[in-house]
Amino acid sequence: MATAISTHAPIVSNHPPIIDDDDNDDINDADDQHGLIILGNSGVGKSFLGNILLGRDAFVHDFSSSSVTHTTEFQEMELGHDTLAIFNIPGLIEAEQERIDLNKKEIDKAFAQRPNSIVMFVFGQQGGRMREEDVVAFNAINAAYPFRPESLVLVVNGLPKDRPAKYEGTTLVLLQQLLTGVSVNSHNLCFLDQIDKKDVKEKQRLKEQLLQVRFQGSIRSYSILMELYN
Numbered sequence: 001m002a003t004a005i006s007t008h009a010p011i012v013s014n015h016p017p018i019i020d021d022d023d024n025d026d027i028n029d030a031d032d033q034h035g036l037i038i039l040g041n042s043g044v045g046k047s048f049l050g051n052i053l054l055g056r057d058a059f060v061h062d063f064s065s066s067s068v069t070h071t072t073e074f075q076e077m078e079l080g081h082d083t084l085a086i087f088n089i090p091g092l093i094e095a096e097q098e099r100i101d102l103n104k105k106e107i108d109k110a111f112a113q114r115p116n117s118i119v120m121f122v123f124g125q126q127g128g129r130m131r132e133e134d135v136v137a138f139n140a141i142n143a144a145y146p147f148r149p150e151s152l153v154l155v156v157n158g159l160p161k162d163r164p165a166k167y168e169g170t171t172l173v174l175l176q177q178l179l180t181g182v183s184v185n186s187h188n189l190c191f192l193d194q195i196d197k198k199d200v201k202e203k204q205r206l207k208e209q210l211l212q213v214r215f216q217g218s219i220r221s222y223s224i225l226m227e228l229y230n
Helices: 046-054 097-113 132-144 167-178 200-211 219-229
Strands: 034-040 073-079 082-088 117-123 152-159 189-193
Touching: 034 046, 034 097, 034 132, 046 073, 046 082, 046 117, 046 200, 097 132, 117 132, 152 167, 167 189, 189 200
Parallel strands: 034 082, 034 117, 117 152, 152 189
Antiparallel strands: 073 082
């Protein structure tokens, strides 16, 4: 059960990403490659959205009372002379401290392997109401790894199609108040409809909704994502 929104977040130490030599086995030449890092709590739809972007079921996603993703998954895409890795990071906030520590380590690895990454943070909701655990998770990870404004996309996922016309505007203002250390605006905030996962046309429309997000810089990264989605 989600709890009432709170504007405070836990203090997370600010330290640079560290990667061991063994972590280079799967992904090499990080300076010449790019990444899309999908972050968010368990159950918000990270794996599903990753599959939508890839156009195939590469990441496991299922309805579950616990996290489906337990270790970082990634899929690489060859885009001309570039390689894009889509990272699916385990849920940020879990009930056990051991899981929290593991999640931080996995995020360390992803940022170290793809320092020039676009971050997509996915928020869930209940009846349209933002969940406190998602706000806490974002503020915690943004304190540890301050996101570059030109490389951040915020997604509110799984919304009913018949939501009130004023919902997006009021939610944008709310997130501006709740999220610390980041600029929230219509260029980096995306509202995604709940869809029939078996409907190919609805999947395509969902992908097109993501395309409407405008990045405030990082033209190179934006062009890579446009190439991926199209």
